[in-house]
Amino acid sequence: MPQRELAGDASHARPHLHALPGGEDGGRDKSSDGHVLIDMPERQDAEDPLRAGLRAAVEGPTSTAEREAAGGVKPGRGRALWAAAWPKLAAVALALALWELVVLSGWRPEYVLPGPGAVLARLWTDLLAGDIGVAAAITMKRALLGYAIALVTGVGLGLVLARVKVLRTAAGSLLTGLQTMPSVAWFPLAILLFQLSEAAILAVVVLGAAPSIAIGLLTSTDQVPPLLVRAGKVMGARGLALYRHIIIPAALPGFVAGLKQGWAFAWRSLMAGELLVIIGHAPSIGVRLQFSRELSDAEGLLAWMLVVMALGVLVDGLVFGALERKIREGRGLTAEHA
Amino acid sequence: MSAALPHAPLSLLSPSSTPVALRLDGVTKRHGAGGDAVVALDTMSFTVKKGEFVCVVGASGCGKSTMLNLVAGLDTPSAGKVTVAGERPALMFQESALFPWLSVEENVAFPLQMQGLSRKARAARVAELLRLVHLEKFAHRRPHELSGGMKQRVALARALAQQAELLLMDEPFAALDAMMRDHLHSELEALWQKTGLTVVFVTHNVREAVRLGDRVLLLSSRPGRLVAEYQVDLDRPRRIESPEVARMARTITDRLLEAARAAA
Numbered sequence: 001m002p003q004r005e006l007a008g009d010a011s012h013a014r015p016h017l018h019a020l021p022g023g024e025d026g027g028r029d030k031s032s033d034g035h036v037l038i039d040m041p042e043r044q045d046a047e048d049p050l051r052a053g054l055r056a057a058v059e060g061p062t063s064t065a066e067r068e069a070a071g072g073v074k075p076g077r078g079r080a081l082w083a084a085a086w087p088k089l090a091a092v093a094l095a096l097a098l099w100e101l102v103v104l105s106g107w108r109p110e111y112v113l114p115g116p117g118a119v120l121a122r123l124w125t126d127l128l129a130g131d132i133g134v135a136a137a138i139t140m141k142r143a144l145l146g147y148a149i150a151l152v153t154g155v156g157l158g159l160v161l162a163r164v165k166v167l168r169t170a171a172g173s174l175l176t177g178l179q180t181m182p183s184v185a186w187f188p189l190a191i192l193l194f195q196l197s198e199a200a201i202l203a204v205v206v207l208g209a210a211p212s213i214a215i216g217l218l219t220s221t222d223q224v225p226p227l228l229v230r231a232g233k234v235m236g237a238r239g240l241a242l243y244r245h246i247i248i249p250a251a252l253p254g255f256v257a258g259l260k261q262g263w264a265f266a267w268r269s270l271m272a273g274e275l276l277v278i279i280g281h282a283p284s285i286g287v288r289l290q291f292s293r294e295l296s297d298a299e300g301l302l303a304w305m306l307v308v309m310a311l312g313v314l315v316d317g318l319v320f321g322a323l324e325r326k327i328r329e330g331r332g333l334t335a336e337h338a
Numbered sequence: 339m340s341a342a343l344p345h346a347p348l349s350l351l352s353p354s355s356t357p358v359a360l361r362l363d364g365v366t367k368r369h370g371a372g373g374d375a376v377v378a379l380d381t382m383s384f385t386v387k388k389g390e391f392v393c394v395v396g397a398s399g400c401g402k403s404t405m406l407n408l409v410a411g412l413d414t415p416s417a418g419k420v421t422v423a424g425e426r427p428a429l430m431f432q433e434s435a436l437f438p439w440l441s442v443e444e445n446v447a448f449p450l451q452m453q454g455l456s457r458k459a460r461a462a463r464v465a466e467l468l469r470l471v472h473l474e475k476f477a478h479r480r481p482h483e484l485s486g487g488m489k490q491r492v493a494l495a496r497a498l499a500q501q502a503e504l505l506l507m508d509e510p511f512a513a514l515d516a517m518m519r520d521h522l523h524s525e526l527e528a529l530w531q532k533t534g535l536t537v538v539f540v541t542h543n544v545r546e547a548v549r550l551g552d553r554v555l556l557l558s559s560r561p562g563r564l565v566a567e568y569q570v571d572l573d574r575p576r577r578i579e580s581p582e583v584a585r586m587a588r589t590i591t592d593r594l595l596e597a598a599r600a601a602a
């Protein structure tokens with residue numbers, strides 16, 4: 001190998017310092033015995049205006065960060081809220097108008113299909129009377145308990161399957177089968193096993209939600225970019241630290257999507273359960289729906305249906321939607337198709 | 339886990355008694371097994387001295403990334419030995435590989451966190467590193483808010499944070515436009531001169547290799563073999579469009595084409 005010979009002597013004079021030059025010696029290289037090396041091309045630490053200009057020219061227009069730093073305006077909070085809210089309000093208004101039209105067309109008599117005005121009025125009186133609060137409390141308590149159990153079992157199952165390859169191969173398709181099975185189909189068996197009880201309802205809620213949560217965890221960990229895992233390993237993240245600092249945060253968006261789907265399944269299973277498994281002393285939303293039908297109380301029936309819809313949307317949007325949005329925005333994953 | 343690392347502690351000195359930062363001894367790497375195994379690297383041997391800037395060029399698919407992965411300890415050689423001085427080398431990828439859930443500052447702090455540094459000690463080092471790559475104003479941004487060039491500078495700061503003696507770079511500027519690349523060449527060269535790092539820089543751009551390297555290693559394709567080695571005795575700082583760089587790049591490119599013809 002030819003002997004290395006570099007012009008400028010810079011590299012020969014270069015000390016093998018492993019620490020970067022600290023602030024106190026002002027960027028000037030010192031050898032270990034403290035004498036200052038002067039034969040090195042001095043580099044200014046302060047920003048060279050030419051370089052700054054170049055960077056501005058190259059990056060300025062492309063980076064949102066610099067654009068904002070340059071004094072771009074962010075829309076006000078109230079305006080943003082209105083921008084998000086008005087399409088939803090318009091959609092609700094449109095749906096109510098269509099409903100009213102169907103009623104006005106005389107397709108069905110009003111005692112079978114009442115209009116939105118009557119139903120909303122009924123909703124209001126039931127709300128004031130406290131019926132809705134009581135029923136919603138019973139139903140939401142079941143939903144939360146069932147979902148909590150589903151969360152624990154789903155995450156546990158997902159973790160075990162993610163770690164043990166053989167189990168994954170064996171149980172993977174079974175899990176998909178469980179997820180695609182309509183949860184109502186479980187009720188006959190659940191009733192046989194647990195009679196008409198809270199346990200029967202909870203069992204089906206868990207069976208409905210847990211597979212989605214487990215599958216969400218599995219697919220989201222599968223989809224962690226290998227590049228990020230390699231980057232983590234190079235920087236010394238191994239074993240548990242690799243899971244804690246790389247795999248879990250990288251998998252988070254997919255995992256939350258699984259949680260959200262799990263909630264949708266839990267809510268559906270719960271409604272089916274409350275209609276099929278009537279427990280007399282617990283006037284849940286399902287029980288109220290069923291009673292309204294038996295009493296041919298169409299106004300009440302529709303009012304309670306609105307309650308079901310509102311609760312589902314509320315949890316989905318306020319809990320999972322907000323969580324998802326926060327995660328996605330933090331990573332720049334928000335869709336930009338206008 | 340440490341048993342799986344292919345590194346042996348280095349107590350070797352080169353013949354000229356300059357300390358050695360990296361040595362490959364007859365390193366072979368096969369991907370896959372049996373009939374459809376790909377020999378990505380074939381009995382490759384070379385030495386990199388401490389403080390040296392070595393560029394590795396070769397057509398894409400010739401095993402450059404495979405070689406860096408072996409040196410970084412992300413993979414083990416099928417035969418031969420990789421010897422690295424000091425701690426785990428730092429590795430910078432073509433894509434920045436920044437963690438999207440962390441801010442710029444937290445990304446740069448990551449290797450320090452893995453080394454068990456306190457939050458306070460991390461903050462001081464990170465501020466210093468961000469100043470070094472001129473991104474101190476962007477400490478609290480998320481990676482998606484940065485341009486490609488800025489991302490690579492954060493990745494560079496993060497790699498430097500590791501305090502490794504050996505910095506491995508896998509086509510780090512390949513995805514950037516020419517102007518940004520020129521700019522980062524100067525920054526990298528200045529940083530290297532300032533810190534005394536050893537750099538192994540992989541690229542398929544011959545001019546870039548001549549612009550940056552003390553030495554250029556040329557790899558052939560399928561299987562990847564070391565076919566030639568060039569000492570670059572040009573004054574620094576160099577300019578990528580200078581006639582000297584162009585002339586030397588032409589020589590190396592000719593040799594590269596010759597190797598490609600021989601392989602075909």
Ligand SMILES: Nc1ncnc2c1ncn2[C@@H]1O[C@H](COP(=O)(O)OP(=O)(O)O)[C@@H](O)[C@H]1O
Binds near residue numbers: 376378398399
């Ligand atoms: N994990 C892998 N499994 C199988 N083949 C691989 C793998 N990684 C790389 N290869 C093959 O090894 C060869 C060298 O790849 P690589 O090191 O990525 O080349 P370069 O970085 O020079 O473009 C290529 O032919 C590639 O297809």
Ligand SMILES: [Mg+2]
Binds near residue numbers: 403508
């Ligand atoms: Mg490569």
